Amino acid sequence: MTDRAPKIRLFVEAELSQGTGLPLERDQANYLFNVMRLSVGSEILIFNGRDGEWRAEVVEANKRRGVLACREQTRAQSLPPDVWLLFAPIKKARTDFIVEKAAELGAREIHPVMTRYTNADRVRQDKLQAHAIEAAEQCGGVFVPPVSEPQKLTEALSALPLDRALMFCDERMEAATARDVLRSAPPGKWAILIGPEGGFSPEEAEMIRTRANTYPVTLGPRILRADTAAVAALTLWQSTLGDWAE
Template identity: 45%
Template sequence: MTADATRARQRLFVSDPITPGCEIELSSEQSHYLEHVMRLKPGTPVKIFNGLDGEWLATINELRKKKGSVAVESQLRAQGTEVGPTLVFAPIKKQRLDFLIEKAVEMGVGRLQPVITQHGITDKVRLDRLQAQVIEAAEQCERLTVPEIFKPVRLLDWVANCPENHHLLFCDETGSGSPIGEVLSQLLAKGAGSAIDNVNVINHALVIGPEGGFSADELERIRKQSFATPVSLGPRILRAETAAIAALTVFQDRLGDWSNQPVTRD
């Protein structure tokens, strides 16, 4: 790693293609942040990524009046795959939702799907705000991809349209499911052709209920799906954001990318 790369403490997501020698315009928010919050000057090295072309070293060209640009120099990391599970969750109160989104991105979630449930406390979701939080969390945790966040839909509509090559792990607070770690360990040990075939499953989805829990109708409908498995998160009732983090933690440990090496830092 070069000396400039070591000094590049700020990391930015950009939407443009990244190629050696190109110049990339920064958003007004990025320019303001670099100049007035971080007090950086032209010539300062930064890291940039776009979720497609890997991570690159760049140098700030200019910062003035909410306008700025960077000059791309060399690639630091090639683009890799980050195939995390989908997190299906009911919207919760603002600060707790912020926490859930930030930590889910840090934990390596692949996609975020808000769902409207019968016992949910709200059906209003500001996708622009959540998208900004997703990008900020991806910048901070040094992942190479930015999880996609979908428009909210009703839970039962989402379940009805879910492809059968997806596997739903729904966190059932009624106690009907086996411990999530046990379920995932058994899933990992299963071979091709089993009822839930981990080799051919395209995507796993962790389904977290609202503060009031799933309704009886929702539980019944989900349990009828051949691709759904009820799981338990232990003997205590967890808040929605705690349940999401707990489920993602166990998933990443058993089936996810926690065996991968961390980013090298000099």
């Protein structure tokens, strides 16, 4: 196993440093030893979102338990640019998708917000967090954006510091294109707000537009579903103000 880069990447909670021994949780042991057929001496990559990525070796393996040993740091920890995604949950599969894509596209924090026209299945923060972790495992990330518990839109806006610029995407309004707005917008801390399928209520739209440091934008001439709008907005932000521009 030592002449090939290990392919499996696993998120763990524990602190990682040279030589650390990591007892595996039952579902992790099941995945590694029963599903993936690893055994003592096998190597995988592990990360915890804080200490970079490490090559780890299986030093104990049975069906329900196991221990990994941290051998060597393979990547330093890094943070994505400081952009948050605030979005109104929609149907379950599309909500899961938004969280997965936000993690892939390098959002720093993910915040589900409940709006007047939100018509969502029950939002389980723990399940959404698991999707963000899986996206990082799959896509080689060393950072996992935290997913907050759902909050009301009014509370989310109150909690949003005024030094954080807000890119406000509403399909139903007149605004400049995201490209033109972002090109002349300041760098720094940002958040992106995506509404539900029915859009924002007139009162909500007014409240958002009158917030200081807020930039209304349109995402083209076609109506986009909320999940598409989230990916498009993060893409445009990353390629203009984020780390795709470098």
